[in-house]
Amino acid sequence: MNNPFSSFDAKSVMKHLGELNSKLMKGAELLTDISEVDVGTAPKQLIYEEDKLKLYHYKPTDDKSCGVPVLVVYALVNRPYMLDIQPDRSFIRNLLELGLDVYIIDWGYPTQADRYLSMDDYINGYMDNCVEAVRKNAKSDKVSLMGVCQGGTFSAIYSALHPEKVQNLITLVAPFDFSTNDGLLFHWSKTMDVDALVDAYGVVPGNILNDGFLMLMPFNLNIKKYVDMLHVMEDKEKLLNFLRMEKWIFDSPGQAGECLRQFVKDCYQGNKLIKGKLKLGGKTVDLSKITMPILNIYASADHLVPPAATKPFNDLVGTEDKTLYEFQGGHIGVFVGSRSQKELAPAISKWLIERDAPVPVKTTALPKKPTAKPVIATRPKAVKKDNKQ
């Protein structure tokens, strides 16, 4: 029998390994030159803060093509700078250049003092306060919500509970139907004892969830990625981009225990959102109350939020203006892939501009002279019924 290793062209392989070694040496030298890995560099201004949360307003371009401000709601499990990970691959910068007025919520890093925060606090509390702050700042009666991943689920829930404040709803790779077992997270979460997890930690460390994400593709995410790094190590910019992504992946905030408990029990295990049984702040979340236009974007090769978890949303909402958009790529590729930059951001912008009906400003609900200073944490007054869409 032949030696299995005779299948290698030894000369070529040795040459290749030698080249890799040279790249490694060069890369090691470059690594020592990099002292800072900068992310989220698009200029922005803090306009509101409450507890650990911060609301930023990105500096708009001069030619704004869309009057209704867009509030980006990111997931709790990762940091929102993924959308602005590097200057030449920034989803946010693209949206700004396409004339959108963009705001973003940074949920911050919960500490043990935040362990009792519930989904109600996040959605009816923080999110609602941010919507109010954006309305005031933009002098607009309504906002367009752009929810990403778990932030998309939150945005849909918010839109069902407060439809009068939402002009358009865009969801990106967001889970709604948790009954699917297509994604491993969905499969594993079904029998997970979330009570034991939350009781053991209070605020669940981000690395526990992150370890779960890395296990979804263990060989690619834990081995191949670092071997591939060798090929880009000699190029400082490419190396820097790799480090930016690496920083983002392991920058995982802890999860407020009570919120995670409810999210896992009611959504992953109970699938209550789809069933119309999810309750928040004493109210049932009825997806048919979502009457504004929706753009539901899913990624065809998403290993975290499979299309089966995303697509059914369009069948449950109350609006006739609903678009299902398939992006050819994976979960992260939606934001940083080259196709995303060329294709997705313009598509979103176009969709929004088409629906940018002028919304009359209800001056009675807004302060006479909007302050430039950060707004103090306040729960806004209830919006009048005649504001409803």
Added chain:
Amino acid sequence: MENPSDYFDGWMKMQQQAFNVLREQALQMQSFYQNASADSDNPFNNWSKAVFQAFPVGADANLAKDTFSKTLYGNEAMQKLFELWQPLLNAIRDKTIDPASYSDLTDPTKIKQVVDKLFNFDLDAMNQLQKNASQYADLYQQFGKPWTEAAKSQSSNFMQGNFTPSDLQPEAWLIQMKALYSIFENATGKVFSAPAVGKDREKMELLSKCAKAMSTFAANNIEYQQMMQATGQEAMQDVVKALAAKIEAGEKFEQFDEFFALWIDTNEKAFYKLFQTEAFSQKRNALTNAGFNARKLYNEIVERELVELPIARRSEMDEVYKIIYELRKQVKSLESTIQELKNKDQQS
């Protein structure tokens, strides 16, 4: 046992034999080292030098005796014991150690005197002790017998080669381990779930629970690792098959990356297939749940231990956090009401 002296006579005889052997050995050793070259730096010289230097040369023997006895509560028996060993200790201190120093140690009369003083044996007590020991042995045997016998049988089978190739598969080992663990749980392991009594009852029960939770975690971890390892093995076999197919087709890997891609893809597929199974999902959750449970119990133990220290414990801080959380909500609600009133005022 009819007479305690029978017991001691037998014991003394054994001791004497033991000391005789020791003396013989010492003589041989001494002879060996003394015959070694005077110039050589032999280990015996080094050792004796270090040990003897540690002894205070010229120290008062009575002082040492006094200190020794006081250290051991001034018991008269301890003084006897010291006297018994004194010749040897003196010999060490004076560097005049010779086998004759052992002579007193082998004197049955002297030893019996010491032992009598030390333990104050009597016939009834000895009988009772023997009875108790016998009962304990029976009880223990009953208690741990199923477990020890299963372990014995397993190892015996292995030593005698009574196994088939399938017994050497990781799954077989795992099944055996699980069987052993299960038998242990129903035998000796019962101790860990038996209700405790007394002042520290709750603490003891908590410690037992935590020990059990940790062992559950460890057991789950072994099963989990076994699943991963078996899948890794299968994947490696697939890689080898792919290599063989390449050889048969007369192809070669031009670059290392090609082989690496094959290895990664094959493994990724194999593990993805495993991860999709219900069995893996259940095992993974059993492992993490066991870990969370063990951590929770461990935290409780730590809390109990910290109770005497002037620091806030986790549960106390949780109460504070809860209060802060409720207060924050109240404050926000009040601020909102104030804002509404202000707005109304502005409108009017």
